[in-house]
Amino acid sequence: MINWPRVAQLKDEVGTEDFGEVVQLFLEEVDEVIDRLRNNSDPASLAGDLHFLKGSALSLGFESFSAMCQDGERMAAAGQASEVDLGAIIRNFEQSRDTFQADLAQV
Numbered sequence: 001m002i003n004w005p006r007v008a009q010l011k012d013e014v015g016t017e018d019f020g021e022v023v024q025l026f027l028e029e030v031d032e033v034i035d036r037l038r039n040n041s042d043p044a045s046l047a048g049d050l051h052f053l054k055g056s057a058l059s060l061g062f063e064s065f066s067a068m069c070q071d072g073e074r075m076a077a078a079g080q081a082s083e084v085d086l087g088a089i090i091r092n093f094e095q096s097r098d099t100f101q102a103d104l105a106q107v
Helices: 004-014 016-039 043-059 063-077 086-106
Strands: none
Touching: 004 016, 004 086, 016 043, 016 086, 043 063, 043 086, 063 086
16 A cells, blocks of 8 residues: 555655655645545546646555556546546545554654
């Protein structure tokens, strides 16, 4: 679910102090997009939203969430936005976020 070596690498790259800010910004930005998906999943913007989530998630080690976003992005770009399982994507993010926050102190 979480690529912990990637998390540790990012923490080393930006430093411990800045890492906390990176995590906070990531969670805030992703929560905004997740809320948008929950409340108004506009098929025209779905591929772009999932592209943003995919990249953001991958940079912070949220591998399974990123993969689900990538699959959804491909479907939306192919005109199959109605077939994207947004519920599963959102649940995966929530599970990944909870695991990340619970285990982050060990990195």
